[in-house]
Amino acid sequence: MNQPVIQSLTRADEAFDCLQTAIVMGDLAPGEKIGEVELCARFNLTRGPLREALGRLESRGLLVRKPHAGVKVVSVSADELIELYRIREVMEGLAARQAAERMTDAEIADLKATLDSHEQMIEEAQGQAYYQAEGDYDFHHRIATGSRNAKLAQMLLGDLYYMVRMYRYRLSTSAGRPHMALGEHRRIVEAIAQRDGELAEFLMKRHINAARQNIEQKIKQGVLTI
Amino acid sequence: MNQPVIQSLTRADEAFDCLQTAIVMGDLAPGEKIGEVELCARFNLTRGPLREALGRLESRGLLVRKPHAGVKVVSVSADELIELYRIREVMEGLAARQAAERMTDAEIADLKATLDSHEQMIEEAQGQAYYQAEGDYDFHHRIATGSRNAKLAQMLLGDLYYMVRMYRYRLSTSAGRPHMALGEHRRIVEAIAQRDGELAEFLMKRHINAARQNIEQKIKQGVLTI
DNA sequence: AATCCCGTCATTGTTGACAATATGAAGTCA
DNA sequence: TGACTTCATATTGTCAACAATGACGGGATT
Secondary structure: OOOOOOOOOOHHHHHHHHHHHHHHHOOOOOOOEEOHHHHHHHHOOOHHHHHHHHHHHHHHOOEEEEOOOEEEEOOOOHHHHHHHHHHHHHHHHHHHHHHHHHOOHHHHHHHHHHHHHHHHHHHHOOOOHHHHHHHHHHHHHHHHHHOOOHHHHHHHHHHHHHHHHHHHHHHOOOOOOHHHHHHHHHHHHHHHHOOOHHHHHHHHHHHHHHHHHHHHHHHHHOOOOO | OOOOOOOOOOHHHHHHHHHHHHHHHOOOOOOOEEOHHHHHHHHOOOHHHHHHHHHHHHHHOOEEEEOOOEEEEOOOOHHHHHHHHHHHHHHHHHHHHHHHHHOOHHHHHHHHHHHHHHHHHHHHOOOOHHHHHHHHHHHHHHHHHHOOOHHHHHHHHHHHHHHHHHHHHHHOOOOOOHHHHHHHHHHHHHHHHOOOHHHHHHHHHHHHHHHHHHHHHHHHHOOOOO
């Protein structure tokens, strides 16, 4: 009766999830030097599974580890954030193209419905950038999985998005392009619905390119200091 | 005096490298189910560092692990191999474009020299596909690092190339496009030397696209059975 | 005879203790 | 006074034993 619940996960997986979300949510600030014992106490873990999780996170580029010196959360510079968007541009362009070729009609209908709910959420929670960011994440998530390209989805969902989201949370309202992004999303879905892969790729690339330029501009204005 | 040598690496790193090369070289066949104690005996390791390395490899997609059931080398289907090339196409296209914008003149000169040595190696070791494959790998490696895009290079060198090389070794002479590839390489370098990023991207994409079509054709002919 | 259940076994997951190394402070010398 | 060396400490890396879980085989029952 001591809540065995859903013990399907191993401790290392648990540690991995905890650490990853802690990093993404900003509970562990970039550049922060963290000790293993401290983390163990914080997440009720022992060092074995923790170290395994740390290894995975390092392999994914969220942590940097120097032998015998400790581990610290990766701190991405403004330039590197821009580079991330350049990568997203080409990879998500491919994802959109393949999604247009391979998504089922049901998935596309679902995607449209999702956009409707996003629109409603934006109208209701005017200015609540958080929900919008989550909606944006949801949209891109669906495209990635819809590409039916396992490795592509893994790289986008497992690597890039976590790093981007990490900065989204920290900068809170990085985007600030409320309705504009939704319109772009709609056009992309339209292209996918028409099975026009080439157009979907083009629109997606332009969409991410615009987001990058937006961030670049704000950094230049000093609004976003990283 | 017991050869301390260069102990800068930790055991887990050592284990990671051993496992990774073993997988890439085909010493551990895809689908093969491997026990931890067996691996420990094979590579003179203890289970601690080994497990950490296994975690990293799983995170990179070279292994699949089922709790309490063991770990086995990932087996990629023919379709998935093709998908890998689709990803390479867009990512290396970006790498080529950024390399054209950012590589130093010295790096470009070095790259040209590398191609000369490749040409010589191909002529000398006629038909020795191994050396050619290594030369090809070297070329793409240099472009990736030359892009000055850390994350892009990490994803290419740390994720994709290992999976592609895994199949290169297994299929031994997968390529079979000896001089053609070298010519394409030369044209790409030429575009980079002229700082024409757009052209470099286009040529690189076409280059990888051709390689993909070549493999696709051979699979269809039944020459390559995966 | 086939299927289901149960117990043993091997393998994985976890834990705590031990060894090795880098960081930091104190002391000494130029 | 400043810089270098030395030592102590805390932290990380490693190891071997313990616990838990899934897999395999034998037996009984339908």
